[in-house]
Amino acid sequence: xxxxxxxxxxxxxxxxxxxxxxxxxxxxxxxxxxxxxxxxxxxxxxxxxxxxxxxxxxxxxxxxxxxxxxxxxxxxxxxxxxxxxxxxxxxxxxxxxxxxxxxxxxxxxxxxxxxxxxxxxxxxxxxxxxxxxxxxxxxxxxxxxxxxxxxxxxxxxxxxxxxxxxxxxxxxxxxxxxxxxxxxxxxxxxxxxxxxxxxxxxxxxxxxxxxxxxxxxxxxxxxxxxxxxxxxxxxxxxxxxxxxxxxxxxxxxxxxxxxxxxxxxxxxxxxxxxxxxxxxxxxxxxxxxxxxxxxxxxxxxxxxxxxxxxxxxxxxxxxxxxxxxxxxxxxxxxxxxxxxxxxxxxxxxxxxxxxxxxxxxxxxxxxxxxxxxxxxxxxxxxxxxxxxxxxxxxxxxxxxxxxxxxxxxxxxxxxxxxxxxxxxxxxxxxxxxxxxxxxxxxxxxxxxxxxxxxxxxxxxxxxxxxxxxxxxxxxxxxxxxxxxxxxxxxxxx
Numbered sequence: 001x002x003x004x005x006x007x008x009x010x011x012x013x014x015x016x017x018x019x020x021x022x023x024x025x026x027x028x029x030x031x032x033x034x035x036x037x038x039x040x041x042x043x044x045x046x047x048x049x050x051x052x053x054x055x056x057x058x059x060x061x062x063x064x065x066x067x068x069x070x071x072x073x074x075x076x077x078x079x080x081x082x083x084x085x086x087x088x089x090x091x092x093x094x095x096x097x098x099x100x101x102x103x104x105x106x107x108x109x110x111x112x113x114x115x116x117x118x119x120x121x122x123x124x125x126x127x128x129x130x131x132x133x134x135x136x137x138x139x140x141x142x143x144x145x146x147x148x149x150x151x152x153x154x155x156x157x158x159x160x161x162x163x164x165x166x167x168x169x170x171x172x173x174x175x176x177x178x179x180x181x182x183x184x185x186x187x188x189x190x191x192x193x194x195x196x197x198x199x200x201x202x203x204x205x206x207x208x209x210x211x212x213x214x215x216x217x218x219x220x221x222x223x224x225x226x227x228x229x230x231x232x233x234x235x236x237x238x239x240x241x242x243x244x245x246x247x248x249x250x251x252x253x254x255x256x257x258x259x260x261x262x263x264x265x266x267x268x269x270x271x272x273x274x275x276x277x278x279x280x281x282x283x284x285x286x287x288x289x290x291x292x293x294x295x296x297x298x299x300x301x302x303x304x305x306x307x308x309x310x311x312x313x314x315x316x317x318x319x320x321x322x323x324x325x326x327x328x329x330x331x332x333x334x335x336x337x338x339x340x341x342x343x344x345x346x347x348x349x350x351x352x353x354x355x356x357x358x359x360x361x362x363x364x365x366x367x368x369x370x371x372x373x374x375x376x377x378x379x380x381x382x383x384x385x386x387x388x389x390x391x392x393x394x395x396x397x398x399x400x401x402x403x404x405x406x407x408x409x410x411x412x413x414x415x416x417x418x419x420x421x422x423x424x425x426x427x428x429x430x431x432x433x434x435x436x437x438x439x440x441x442x443x444x445x446x447x448x449x450x451x452x453x454x455x456x457x458x459x460x461x462x463x464x465x466x467x468x469x470x471x472x473x474x475x476x477x478x479x480x481x482x483x484x485x486x487x488x489x490x491x492x493x
Contacts, residue, residue, distance in 0.1 A: 002155070002219065003155065005215055005216075005219040006150060006151075006219075008215055009150060009212045009215045009216045009219070010147055010150060010151070010212075012208045012209070012211045012212035012215065013143055013146065013147045013150075013169075013208065013209065013212045014147070014208075015204050015207075015208035016143055016172075016176070016204065016205050016206075016207075016208030016209040016212065017140065017143050017144065017147075017208075018204065019201050019202075019204035019205035019208060020102070020103045020104045020136070020139065020140055020143075020205060021102055021103070021104050021105070022102055022198075022201045022204070023100045023101065023102045023198060023201065024101065024102055024103055024180070024183070024197065024198055024201045024202060024205070025100075025101050025183055025184070025195040025196060025197050025198060026098050026099065026100050026101070026195070026196050026198070027098050027099040027100075027101065027109065027112060027188060027192045027193060027194070027195060027196075028098040028192065028193045028196065029098050029099075029191055029192060038084055039081065039084045039085060042077065042080055042081045042084055043081060045077045045080075045081075046074065046077045046078050046081050049070070049073050049074040049077050050074050052070060053067070053070040053071060053073075053074055056070060098192070099111060099112065099192065101183075101195070103136045103139075103179060104136060104137070104140060107129065107133060108129060111192065112188055112189075112192055113188070113189040114186065114187060114188070114189060115187040115188060115189040115190075116189075118187035119187065132179065132182060135175050135178060135179050136175075136179050138171075138175055139172050139175035139176050139179060142168045142169070142171045142172035142175060143168070143169070143172040143209060145165075145168050146165040146166075146168040146169045146172060146212075147165075149161045149162070149164055149165035149168065150162065150165050150216065153165070158220060158221055158222045159220075159222075160222075162216070162220040162222065162223050163220075163222050163223050163226050165216065165223070166213065166216055166217055166220070166223040166226060166227060167226070167230075169209065169212060169213040169216060170213060170227070170230070172209055173206075173209045173210055173213060176205050176206060176209055177206065180197070180202055180205065180206070183195050183197075184196075184197060241263075243468070243472075244263060245261065245263065246461055246464055246465055246468070247265075247461075247465050248262060248263060248264065248265050248266070249457070249458065249461035250269065250272060250458065250461040250462035250464075250465045251265040251266040251267065251268055251269040251272070251458075252265075252266035252268055252458055252461075253266065253268045253271070253458055254455065254456050254457040254458050256268075257457045257458060257461070258457065268458050269462070271458070272456070272458040272459045272461075272462045273459075273462065275456045275458070275459035276448075276459050276462060276463060279447075279448060279459070280436075281444055281448065281459075281463060282444075283466060285437060285439070286439065286440060286441035286444045286467075287441065287470070289355075289438055289439060289440045289441075290423055290440045290441045290442075290467075290470075291470070292355055292359075293355055293358045293359060293422055293423075293425075293429070293440065294418075294419050294422040294423040295419065296355070296359040296362075297358065297359045297362035297418065297422045298362070298415055298418040298419050298422060300359065300360070300362045300363045301362040301363065301365040301368055301414075301418045302368065302411050302414055302415050302418060304363045304364075305363075305365050305368035305369045305372055305414070306372050306403075306404065306407055306410075306411060307399060308369045308372075309369050309370075309371075309372030309373040309375075309376055310372075310376065310399055310403055312324055312369075312373050313373060313376040313377070313380065313382075314382065314385055324373070327366045327369050327370060328366070328370060330366040331366045331367050331370060335428075336427070339427070339428075339431065342357075342361075342428075343431050343432070346432060351432075352432055352434075353432070353433060353434055353435050353438060354432070355438075357428075357432055358422075358425075358428060358429060358432065362418070362422070365418070368414050368418065371410065371413075371414055372407065372410055372411075372414070375407065375410040376407070379406060380403070380406055380407075384402055384403075385398055385402070385403075388402055412478040415478060416474060416475055416478055416479075419471065419474050420471055420474075423440075423441075423442075423467070423470065423471055424442060424467075424471075425440075425442070426440075426442040426443065426446065429442075429443055430443060441463070441466070441467040442467060444463065445460060445463040445464055445467060448460045448463055
């Protein structure tokens, strides 16, 4: 790392470290606010007494002595209310500096107490600050050690010390963000209010550590590569986590699912399976129906869309551009808009309770045609077709033997998308299929929520897991073609 970059990096780290020792927040004295509840309660007593007095006066059934006693009671309650209001105004006029707090080296002021009402309501805060203090010291340790490693790395272009320093800086940034946002989230009990951040100090801590990290990573190649790996790993975990939680929930009880989120499998898999069986959830029928619809529609969609895209690419005829524009316009029309007309058309054809309306219309897939057309524009040469024609090859044979192999990566990509779309399709089969023996897996899973007395979330997650499992298999089976498509280039003439 160059000396100039290293000096700037260390200066930014020093600014962040200094910020940890400066007052980062204050807790204002809200004594007047703490009296608001008492004033509101006393106001209710005054209103109640006045209402009772007015009722006695209007009724005319009470003696003058009783009415006078009630007037005295109203006046007494009003005097108490006036005293509380005066006390509140006096407290609000007092000029108190409140309590100040710096992350290090001290702890939160002893006068502060956690509002247990908020704790009991949301159950996300604890009154024990030991772990919080440990995080503040850990943030300091990460930033200091990162600075020392950067100094020890010398003027080398690449060093393991620099890589380790980048990881420590990242950990310091995350810990700093945590202690700042957790500080303002602590529910403080009156008379003190919640923490109010001192913006310049918070900016010193966060901006200093983040800028130092960015300068360091940009200046050292191995650190930059390591952070790219970390970022990609984070995105991968973020993408996989919902699927993993779904699988884990399939092994947990409904009570446990409602109480908390867990990444550790439970022991209720057999119980959830028994619940599915008791609710007539026939997995074999659901798999069969979904597979017939998904793979049947995918084959038709991919093959005939590829043929259509090939026609737009190779054959130049009058109106071809207009027809292609019509295809693009169809993409803009949501399927829900044409749902009613589609149902009536299928009803007139007598295709209700049949797989045909879920498979045959897939031949005309506008989005797939568009994708294949763009793929051919980038990866196909007309000279191949001309050479095949000179050799006496027919049009269909040219398409099947020469064009389709070139389009395999694109076909695999759109095949995966088509399978996922058809497999997860719920609305169209719901409109067209009424027989229980023809229902797809998404329809069966939805029916699991029909119990008005109790919803078995564990069995629902198990059904969702079984629904998603074939999609994962299809993706991993064809993903290599997607990767191959990235490296596939055009054929040189």
